[in-house]
Amino acid sequence: MEQLCNISVVREVMERHNFRFSKALGQNFLINPSVCPRIAEDGVRDSEYGAIEIGTGVGVLTNELAKRAKKVVAIEIDERLLPILDETLAEYDNVEIIHADVLKVDLNRLIRERLEGMDVCVCANLPYYITSPVIMALLEQRLPIRSVTVMVQKEAAQRLCAQVGTRDCGAVTFAVRYYSEPKQLFAVSRGSFMPAPNVDSAVIRLEVRERTDLDVRDERFLFRVVKAAFSQRRKTLANPVSSILGLSKQRIGEVLQELGIKSTVRAEEMKFEEWILLANRLFEEKGHE
Numbered sequence: 001m002e003q004l005c006n007i008s009v010v011r012e013v014m015e016r017h018n019f020r021f022s023k024a025l026g027q028n029f030l031i032n033p034s035v036c037p038r039i040a041e042d043g044v045r046d047s048e049y050g051a052i053e054i055g056t057g058v059g060v061l062t063n064e065l066a067k068r069a070k071k072v073v074a075i076e077i078d079e080r081l082l083p084i085l086d087e088t089l090a091e092y093d094n095v096e097i098i099h100a101d102v103l104k105v106d107l108n109r110l111i112r113e114r115l116e117g118m119d120v121c122v123c124a125n126l127p128y129y130i131t132s133p134v135i136m137a138l139l140e141q142r143l144p145i146r147s148v149t150v151m152v153q154k155e156a157a158q159r160l161c162a163q164v165g166t167r168d169c170g171a172v173t174f175a176v177r178y179y180s181e182p183k184q185l186f187a188v189s190r191g192s193f194m195p196a197p198n199v200d201s202a203v204i205r206l207e208v209r210e211r212t213d214l215d216v217r218d219e220r221f222l223f224r225v226v227k228a229a230f231s232q233r234r235k236t237l238a239n240p241v242s243s244i245l246g247l248s249k250q251r252i253g254e255v256l257q258e259l260g261i262k263s264t265v266r267a268e269e270m271k272f273e274e275w276i277l278l279a280n281r282l283f284e285e286k287g288h289e
């Protein structure tokens, strides 16, 4: 539908369907017409692309993706939006709506069955209450996707795209760097949404790495160590890591020093490569037990 991303059009469609926003589902719909084309253009690099959208709302971004991609598979949890989407996407025959909770969808299967042979991107204005779980689900499963272009809260964008070894960094930041090259694209003010949220937003792109060439002994062990360390980020790293591994704090301190890292280091001070060195070394001592 032309001009869908316009406050009076969105309002009219919603009123006609007697639709009320659900705060619990993170429903802040875009009404700034310049934002969706930019997200869609960033993800869909050519007309042979397949696109996955998470959370359609009334279909403003879905429209822009459908114009550019070969096929769009859009996942929406709120059943009340389905009759609205029938109307707003009526002109496209390359859109499939899946009524489901994205966190319960087998995305590998979805890509295999519905987007076979296509380069695939994920684009979304994410429901903010599940930003991290969705991003982790997209990356950890090593889905065959090229990129993830998503709108998130401004603070989440800073955290997700932070450098490892800085104060904004958390366990998710490490994972994002491990699986992708993150980049902040542009800011979006709160006035671009209906209803307007209390925070500003930003669009980020994660360019997914095909495979990592990092020398990691055991991925699951690495992420166990990183998550444990960040779970108590104010403490020295030796504390939480010693308790999950059953090694003494003193031994962890010695290992850190052997690697040229101070024994009192905190999680947020660790550089990317240092995490890998540390996890590999601890795995040799502990992981294979």
Ligand code: SAM
Binding pocket: 025, 026, 027, 028, 029, 030, 054, 055, 056, 057, 058, 059, 060, 061, 075, 076, 077, 078, 100, 101, 102, 103, 124, 125, 126, 127, 128, 130
């Ligand atoms: N893309 C639309 C836009 O930009 O106007 C809507 C964005 S709105 C921030 C988030 C959307 O995600 C809502 O339509 C909401 O119903 C949907 N949603 C919330 N939780 C979901 C979940 N677990 N799985 C799939 N969709 C979900």
